[in-house]
Amino acid sequence: MTGLLLKDLLYLKKQGRVFLLLLAFYIIFFATTGSGIDQITSLLLTLIPMIPMIVLTNAFAYDELSKWNTYALTFPLTRGKLVFARYLLTLLLTCIMALIPLFANLLFGSLSAETFAAIYAAFGASLLLCEILIPLFYQFGTQKARFALLVIVFIPTLGVFFYKQLRLAAPSSEQIVFLLKISPLFLLVFFAVSYYISCKILENKNN
Amino acid sequence: MEDILTVSNLCKDYPSFHLQNVSFSVPGGSIVGFVGENGAGKTTTIKLILNEMKRSSGSVKIFGLDNIKDEQKIKEQIGVVFDESYFHGEFKAGDIASILRAVFKTWDDELFDRYLNQFKLPKNKTIKEYSKGMKMKLSIASALAHRPRLLILDEATSGLDPVVRSEILDIFLDFIQDESHSVLFSSHITGDLEKVADYVVFIHEGKIIFDRSKDDLIYRYGVLKCGSNDFQRVDKDDLVRWRKTDFGYEALVTDRDATQRKYAGLVVDPATIDDIMLIYVKGGKS
16 A cells, blocks of 8 residues: 555655645745735645645546556555555645644744634545545546536535525534534544445446 | 466356356466457456456466455466556656555565666656557566566557567566466467467457467468368368358368368468467358
């Protein structure tokens, strides 16, 4: 499985310069326009789910292009490990992307409970989106699943819209704390379900 | 010689295609050519051997082990080359070594480097800069560098020029010098098989038509060629199959010399694997 993860990281290394340049550009842009750490954090928060999703999509697209899975199935690895490597990549990328604003805020001494909660929420959202995407990529391939991605990204917007339309009361801080506390368990269960579905899809491919 | 691979009554049912009771074996120290027209069932059989798809019934034993129960153990000792390179175009040969070193316990960097030098594969170029022949050589080097005992090749020489094909065939011949090594070589370039194969397994419409030693086919089989009048005189029990051509009839016989003796005035040419395949596929028994 290390080999599979290494393959994705090697690919990422080749593509990584673009992401680093993009990140550097935004940070320099915000810094030179007199924006504070809060603005930079906001930017970094949006990148937490965005970068892993882009990398994941590209990794699947490249695998499809080179028919990597057909080759990888000749390795002394189970299908489960083949699938697990992709989840590991997602976790690794999301952690790295979440650590950047965390360290930036620690460096500037501006890490408040709200900022930490926001970083954690973006981290959770990233994992959740990737866990939805991975089975879709296995089932439909990247071309078709990209349309599903548009729908998935639209769902939270729709949620917020209806939330406002229904004029529901904002959740209390106790409710938010409770949601944050149970979220790791929710993410874990969601991961297990997503992983199981992905394994089943791969198992039934070509059968 | 002990069999490295034994396929027994392998079946796979698709709505429009059925692989039916495919059985053959690959003895140690041999190259087995697996021939058949496109869509005959070669790749399906290979994918079933590799457990890349579920079989309907039958069994596959590799090194005496079950290909499903002992899949990981078996795959440590198998090298597979498909008809195209499945490596990402952005990678270099060194990247492939880094990945496969982590995949195979027996990966040998020195051996991989030796193959790269032998095949004149540049390490500083990305795979997308390689020619088709170079990509195929890289796939073969990667398949051999973890010191497998069984090499499975699915149309690995298709689309390559004769010089590259000849180099690759030499590698296979060298590989089987060790009696514990074998090659299963699927191809529709029958000339390659005539050069290197010890046995030929012919599959047609999902069924194994024959599994014979190559020498048997080349030295014993023949093609009887005659006009319509002469053909009426030939006992049809002496013929395997026949087909009508613009010039008369071509019929496949299993004993060239005996046929020549019996029908002294008729032409009986040696049969190539191409001839055998063609008469089986295009010909009939009536």
